[in-house]
Amino acid sequence: SRVEYLNYAVLDDHGWDLDDDDLFGKAAEGDLDHEDYGEFLVEPHESLLEAAENRGFMWPFACRGGACANCAVIVKQGELSMPVNNILPPEMIEQDIRLSCNGIPVTDEMQVLYNVKHLPELEELRL
């Protein structure tokens, strides 16, 4: 799968909205660092987090076991499996929040916002 990624932390800097349908278009033209925006391929045996790490990126994580939500991402396009989830309530899954530590892309193309652990509702969840 080909994954286009964007760091949630840069949205504020640019005044971009999470719900903007053209968010990734703006990011593509935004002259961002490779660490904040770009794409990579995920091999079939890799979780999304592992793939990011194997390509040299440092995405947030802690437990690697589906229990902390530090590794949370928002899936803007495509779908990420979530075999282990002991933290996200149904309403967050409904908002396309997923766990990258064990999630595996199930579509050929994906767009994901990583580093969303700073979303207010996720901060609360981790208290």
Ligand code: FES
């Ligand atoms: Fe803890 Fe993914 S690293 S849920």
